[in-house]
Amino acid sequence: MAKIFVTRKILDVGIEKLKSRYEVIVNPYDKVLSKEELIAALRADKYDAVLCLLTDKIDAEVFDAAGSQCKIFANYAVGFDNIDLVAARAKNIMITNTPGVLTDTVAEHTFALMLAISHRIAEADKFTRAGKYVGWAPELLLGTNLSRKIIGVVGLGRIGSRVAHHAVHGFDARVIYHDVKRNEEFEKEFGAEFKENVEDLLRAADFVSLHVPLLPATKHLINAERLKLMKPSAYLINTSRGPVVDEAALVFALQNKIIRGAALDVFENEPKLALGLAELDNVIITPHIASATEETRSKMSEMAADNIIVALDGGVPPNLVVLQK
Ligand code: GLV
Ligand code: GLV
Numbered sequence: 491m492a493k494i495f496v497t498r499k500i501l502d503v504g505i506e507k508l509k510s511r512y513e514v515i516v517n518p519y520d521k522v523l524s525k526e527e528l529i530a531a532l533r534a535d536k537y538d539a540v541l542c543l544l545t546d547k548i549d550a551e552v553f554d555a556a557g558s559q560c561k562i563f564a565n566y567a568v569g570f571d572n573i574d575l576v577a578a579r580a581k582n583i584m585i586t587n588t589p590g591v592l593t594d595t596v597a598e599h600t601f602a603l604m605l606a607i608s609h610r611i612a613e614a615d616k617f618t619r620a621g622k623y624v625g626w627a628p629e630l631l632l633g634t635n636l637s638r639k640i641i642g643v644v645g646l647g648r649i650g651s652r653v654a655h656h657a658v659h660g661f662d663a664r665v666i667y668h669d670v671k672r673n674e675e676f677e678k679e680f681g682a683e684f685k686e687n688v689e690d691l692l693r694a695a696d697f698v699s700l701h702v703p704l705l706p707a708t709k710h711l712i713n714a715e716r717l718k719l720m721k722p723s724a725y726l727i728n729t730s731r732g733p734v735v736d737e738a739a740l741v742f743a744l745q746n747k748i749i750r751g752a753a754l755d756v757f758e759n760e761p762k763l764a765l766g767l768a769e770l771d772n773v774i775i776t777p778h779i780a781s782a783t784e785e786t787r788s789k790m791s792e793m794a795a796d797n798i799i800v801a802l803d804g805g806v807p808p809n810l811v812v813l814q815k
Contacts, residue, residue, distance in 0.1 A: 492538040492802050495531065497523055497546050500566055501784075504541070504791030508798065512538075522546070529555040536560075539798040544569060545760075550577035562801040564794040565811075568592055568781075569731060571704040575813045586797035586809040590648060591789035592781040597652035599780035600729050601660075603753035604697055607725050607774045608634040634696075634723065634750070636661050642695025643667040644688060644711070645702030645730065646676060653699055654680050666691055692719040697727060704731035714739035717748055725751045729780040732757040737764035744770050755780045 496516040522545045532555040544567040562584040641657040643650045646669040657663040665682040685691040712735040737758040753774040797807035
């Protein structure tokens, strides 16, 4: 019987599906395995497939530890910047992700963040709980509207497109976008405007929402110079990957009111936060939970399992990640 290693317990449905066909070993501790622990776990047996998480750094050494009988590493995430694709290709190991099933959830979380920061929800909650609400006041906790504003979408993939959809249909907002590829069909459908460079988008947007994968070209895409291009009234929302933003530069920009606020679900050195970030009132921070609904995490679990099943049956898994040259 084929053997599967799961690097950390995920929602049952996928694990059960795998258990109905294979011998499944799940990391017994509800914690991230260190690289040494992961290597030791993989060396302890011969696994045909590994189900891994975005918190696992998967590189050539890990593939070596898995051995040549291992066909696939199925990542329980849409992002796969935690995996060395070049090393995977060299070892002939398939890599899969979980696209599509989390698009709605991450887009929803993006709006939860946008509305929370512009309506000062966390600040207001803290204020009220602290017993500071002594009566209605005309200028108490003034925020900003989202309706009819300019929403700048950076990265027009599945999630960015869904965010644009909600912005236009839910808030009558105007969408501008930047991507490596222009999409004229999308422009027509949403009355959206393409910005050839990210600087032009940053200058114009009231809300900037990041939806790019983490690549060498997107690391620190938002840096000190680019933050200065944003309107002082603008907000930055990040549900993509932490290193897309220079977090120390963002803290400086927030402290010095270079922009009005930020809402972040991802951080440059997770789970650590940049110095000073957590002390700021003009920021909302959530702990990388943008896809964390029960429905979606279950679907991701099933999808990762299905990718393994197809691969071990000798097929091409539906969510095979192809190395772009
Ligand atoms: C979460 O960050 C994911 O990539 O699925
Ligand atoms: C990821 O799912 C994306 O395409 O935005």
